[in-house]
Amino acid sequence: MTVSPLAAGLNLAVEDPLVLDDPDAHPWSETADLVVVGLGGAGVAAALEALERGVSVIAIDRYEGGGSTAANGGVFYAGGGTAIQKEAGEEDTPEEMYKYLKVEAGEVVADATLRRFVEESPATIDWIVKHGGKLNAKVWRKKASYPPLDYFLYHPDNSLVASYRKIARPAARGHRAYTRNGKKAWGLGVGIYDPLRQSALRLGLAFHPLTEARQLVMDRNGRVVGIKVLSIPAGSAAAARFT
DSSP states (O other), X not given: OXXXXXXXXXXXXXXXXXXXXXXXXXXXXXXXXXXXXXXXXXXXXXHHHHXXXXXXXXXXOSSSSOHHHHHSOXXXXXXXXXXXXXXXXXXXXXXXXXXXHHHHHTXXXXXXXXXXXXXXXXXXXXXXXXXXXXXXXXXXXXXXXXXXXXXXXXXXXXXXXXXXXXXSOOOOOEEEOSOOBTBOSSSOTHHHHHHHHHHHHHTTOEEESSEEEEEEEEETTSOEEEEEEEEOOTTSHHHHHHO
16 A cells, blocks of 8 residues: 555555546446545535435545534524524625625635625525524524524624624624534534435435545546545444444
8 A cells, every 4th residue: 555645644544546547447336426525514515415416426424424513513604684684683685794704804715705605695594494404593682702502693703893883784694503402502513414414315315434535546637536435334343343
């Protein structure tokens, strides 16, 4: 096995890419249009959207899936007039959200990217809700890094600060998952993550937990066409020890 210097420095058992002359002739154990490595929040969103577009998807995760998204406080930042904001009586528009975020982001984020983010923000919340994501319109109207556990829409940013109010109308844009984990402010991301994952599985996602990517497979043009994985068999003694 040849291990890249970077992987060796990070103590990762990742091999240098395997280059194939004819990928179609390779004896793949499983095939799909898309392979998602890491089924956390970003991974499950990518997989779900691909499945909605008719793309076949395989996902792998070194653990059981969810990652920090499932383990965190379950906050999703969105605005511009989301359905949850409207239900709470919060007035917001993409333009007001853009004016605020432009001050915060400066030149770090391209204008086109920022515009797309704020304009697509309400539709993103609709998409999460459509797939069963648990959100709620009970609003905490003060600035807070995290709201009281009985509130689910709040001001996580600086939009209420006087200097910012002169630039853009403030609005509560922190959407927190509508779920509880006792009195803990973590482990709440499952309220958003789990429904998206279940929706992806219903649409045909092939998911392999306890599976890690060990090698990229490429064609002669440098295009990634697959991966080699190491998987712990479900129900095995090794799986019980690992989890």
